[in-house]
Amino acid sequence: MSSFDLENLGVQRINPIVRFDLAFSLFCLEHRFASQVGLFSRAVSHSGDGHLYAAIALIAWVADSTIGSLFLACGLISFVIELPIYWVAKNSFRRRRPHDLSSRLTNFIEPSDKYSMPSGHTAAATIMAVLTCAFFPSLAVIAVVWASLIALSRILLGVHFFSDIVAGVMLGLASSFIAMAMVGV
Structure with a gap:
């Protein structure tokens, strides 16, 4: 567990998913190699x-x-489906980003918007991975590893919680499968 005290955030009786998100983010962001991991994660995220x-x-x-x-x-078609859902979800949930929780956490990048739920980078990378797997199966492993690294990088940069990533994956999967069904693939 991180040295950061979750009780200071007023989360004594909070939802277990939120509690896990906080603990996991703090674990990922408060170690001695956070700066080095942040540099690599920034490159992957970009x-x-x-x-x-x-x-x-x-x-x-x-x-x-x-x-x-x-x-x-x-x-x-996938992005036409994904982007409005992403925008509505972000502005409905209005979930603060992990690096907003503590001045001790480094802000490795400046996010393009204020809120964290869902991860748009993860949703988009998931769309590309699913489509690559469907159309170019020989590149499936590369696509899935790349999308997974993007998702992980968003946590390691302090801009998303684990559940934001899960929501982004679900949004990307749904958008790409709907699009493929519409096209008849």
Whole structure:
């Protein structure tokens, strides 16, 4: 358990999921290697900022225009589904980010928005991993490891709780499966 006292946050009788989230985040952020882990996590996290997704779709299309076109269509539909749900959820839950809980926690990056639930980076990386697994199964392991590292990096940077990541994965899975069903894949 972290040296940070959860009782100072007024969470004596709080939901077990929230309590786990707090303890896990503090464990991940209050160790002596946090700065080094933060540097690596920032690089991993930036790979999920969205710039890479367009490049992946272009490469997929160049590699095989038929499969690449389906990949692109499913990706676009997935994001059309995911983004409004993400925005409504963020602004409905209004959950503070882990680094907002203690001045002792380092803020390794400046998040693009104020709230943490769900993780948009995780949802987007999950969409890309699911679509890659569906359309390019030989790249499945790489896609899943990459998406998992992005999700973990968001916790290690202090911008998301574990349950934010779970919500992001669920949102990404649902969005991509709905999109693939709509396209008939």
